[in-house]
Amino acid sequence: MYSKVIVCLAGVLLLLIAVVTADVSHLVNTQYEETPVTEVCLRCICDASSGCDPSVRCTGDACGMFRITWAYWADAGKPVLQGDAPESQGAYANCANDALCAARTVQGYMRKFGQDCNGDGIIDCLDHAAIHKLGGYGCKSAVPVAYQSKIDQCIHYAAGIQV
Numbered sequence: 001m002y003s004k005v006i007v008c009l010a011g012v013l014l015l016l017i018a019v020v021t022a023d024v025s026h027l028v029n030t031q032y033e034e035t036p037v038t039e040v041c042l043r044c045i046c047d048a049s050s051g052c053d054p055s056v057r058c059t060g061d062a063c064g065m066f067r068i069t070w071a072y073w074a075d076a077g078k079p080v081l082q083g084d085a086p087e088s089q090g091a092y093a094n095c096a097n098d099a100l101c102a103a104r105t106v107q108g109y110m111r112k113f114g115q116d117c118n119g120d121g122i123i124d125c126l127d128h129a130a131i132h133k134l135g136g137y138g139c140k141s142a143v144p145v146a147y148q149s150k151i152d153q154c155i156h157y158a159a160g161i162q163v
Helices: 002-021 039-050 070-075 091-096 099-113 125-134 145-158
Strands: none
Touching: 039 099, 039 125, 039 145, 070 091, 070 099, 091 099, 099 125, 125 145
């Protein structure tokens, strides 16, 4: 009985060591000012928001794979598709429904609101995901469990650890 417990605890300890020592440097962006969110993190936010389904359009008050609201888009600086103007009637939906423009929107939002939401001393993908879901002023609140679980799974997968 005790040997099974010791083996189980050793397994858990090895898993914790693997998680703590995993190379997650690709999840922290060193060129924060221009593009604060890494490509890996953008993919994780997209996946947690909509499954990164390119067929997702506007439903309710959110549009596209990142589920961007008009206010989020406006706070991000109103990025637009080439040939569109921020003031044109369809500019928001056109951008939010386009993968590249939506990703630029997320980058713009994080440039404005990027902060250490979880108090760990760094601004990383966990913070960006919280900001994306809860907003620039609410990111220190509890992130919905289903969304956080998808973010965590994606980050672990990207780090080469499947939990």
